[in-house]
Amino acid sequence: MRADEGLRDRLIRVGGQLVDHEGPSAISLREIARRAGVSHGAPRRYFPTHLELLSAIARDGYTELTARATAALAETPADPRARLAALARVYFDFAATRSGRYELMFRHDLLESGHLRLRDTSLPLFLLLTDLVAQARPEPEPPAQVVAGALWANLHGIAQLWNWGSLPLATGATDPGALLDATLTAHLGPAA
Amino acid sequence: MRADEGLRDRLIRVGGQLVDHEGPSAISLREIARRAGVSHGAPRRYFPTHLELLSAIARDGYTELTARATAALAETPADPRARLAALARVYFDFAATRSGRYELMFRHDLLESGHLRLRDTSLPLFLLLTDLVAQARPEPEPPAQVVAGALWANLHGIAQLWNWGSLPLATGATDPGALLDATLTAHLGPAA
DNA sequence: GCAGACGACTAGACGGTGTCTACTCATCCT
């Protein structure tokens, strides 16, 4: 419990640790409040609803994913294709190692409940992806946005089915590297 | 309430209707029991746990998806690529029009809880996909299983992100047809 | 023909959950 940390931030932090270590079923409002050392009514001052607290925890996940991505890109050569490969790896690793948080980030009931700005939080990452795709694929057709959307969807599907456990089972693969490479090749053409 | 229908089947049917029309948050054990006209303890005779009932409802969804797929393939020409396109469309349409059920079918807590045989239920569909991929792509490398896995992951990602709402938002698309076509081309090469 | 076992279901209790409301209490402003 950090000294100068407000309850609002503490709830987000404690909830994040909880979902990372115990999974999405562990993050009840009351459990988060208990671990934060406050009564179960306290969170209500900052998050009118349980869903809004979960939403903030999910947003925190996007923030960290974006930070990981930019950190990885900072030490990757300028070649757009290599940067895309690094980005894909970061995305997959995040989903695999922080699967509880990842699952929370894509719970669609978090998105449908109004002005949660969750989608806005994920947009910068998509714009980064679109930019890299545009650099790696100078052809104008299909537009970079479409290719980036397809690539993102593919990454997301791989991550999800991998966590699900049936992708290694169905394909016999034990490392996703080949699958990720094949995915990049499929969407961008053969590597230079 | 059908005359010769046992309670077990009725619970699955009523629960299925509920998740289709009201979404995944509506299918509490007690609500399903209420709609089936029995007390909240009754389901326990057939499903020792709420999760097992949900699992049966999800399995029912896989059965229907497989039925839809085979029905669509029955009236599609023999060209494997066309059949794959039809299959992709069926998969996407199912996810889009029955989003609540689709979400339930991929809830990973349903899969991790032991002998639920949910994965087994989805296997025939994957084998069908693998078979079509093998026909459409006679090259031995990469193996058809891997390509089918990547294609399935891609379809799943598209369906999920589309339901999520950010795929049309990010790419500006209003119809997934172009995205699905691009996906098939990416994994199988240009259409003949 | 009847007693007992059994299957199918009911009813109530228990602890847990999210939300709502009434309340305490320290701090701040004028």
Next chain:
DNA sequence: AGGATGAGTAGACACCGTCTAGTCGTCTGC
């Protein structure tokens, strides 16, 4: 000094999943 406000507590409420005891009709063995 005193009232307003912010921050958190505590308890109620309805709902949830699970567990247990009990009811009631049917079927079986003698």
